[in-house]
Amino acid sequence: MIEKPMDKEKRKGIKAEEMDQVKDAKMRDIFMAFFRIGMLGFGGGPSAIPLVEKEVVGRFKWMTLEDFGDTIALANTMPGPIATKLAGYIGYRVGGIMGCLSAMIASVIPTVILMIMMLTVLQTYKDIPWVQSMSNAVVPVVAVMLAVLTWSFIKQSKDSMGWLKAILLIVASIILLEVLGLHPGILIAVLIAAVFVPFKKKGGE
């Protein structure tokens, strides 16, 4: 069959439209994936990692499990919140800058809005004695949550460097940070620099 030029153009138009639709569907997928992760993950970003895996590797197959494992490992070598690093990076890989943005918005904005609404209500009534008593009772619970978090970081330190080194570093950090009042940023920067010093020596050999 001989195609008329008009048909060709028409087809082109349809193709572009289809591609737009595919793109829109992809953006919607990215948004929904990270929206679900954001709304279902309690306990901060790190505890949401299994949910990210379920969406990204399981449901949408944007990454292989191995790829995902590498991404997590490398994301952990960089500072800052892990959930947004993952959302931004995976969103970017799947859908470019727009993908990055929709993953970001989906994982951050809904919970921030919830937070602002709830705390604004609390602030409005904070002078009523029983409301004050309510917020007082939460302080020890937060202390426990932080204690649990502290313990998990101590355990992680032990697992990766053994008790002796971990305790030495912890005691040194207590002295530097809490007794001498050194800014944590300086200590962290020095430690990271120390990691790379032997690396350079090896390179020179």
Add this chain to the structure above:
Amino acid sequence: MIYWQIFLAFFIPGILGYGGGPATIPLIEKEVVDRYGWLTTKEFSEVLALGNSLPGPIATKMAGYIGFTEGGILGSAIALFATIAPSLILMLALMAILMKYKESPQVKNISKVVKPVIAVLIGAMTLQFFMESRLLLGSLQTIIIMIVSLLMLEKWKVHPAIVIGLALVYGGLTGLI
């Protein structure tokens, strides 16, 4: 000037905190309570408690809210940007290079070596909240609530949102009596 301060207050924890959002909590506290005095320790604990009872990443919830109280919607957006952008840009830029060195022990060591420091920072915060709680509720009540919530959270695996909810109910009831 407030917007610049908001940016710095969240930019610094964002680039120093290794180990995800929860690791940045003590660093955020250092900025917003100690340096700028935007919140008292107790107010910070309320924000943290409610943040923990809601889903989603904790660092951005805190940034979004504190940014909002200090600088409105623009403040909130700046705080979120400062929390997210630096580490994300770093990740996008360095991913290709790091993938090549992912087996290198040095790259693996970066996050390991920082963990004890984060442990100390969060530990110090725990102590601070414990002292604050003793001041507000007395030693006996503090210890009882702490033991009960520890058992619920760790032993019986009760959902954090429920534990916080129960603490709120308990506080409300004892406040009425």
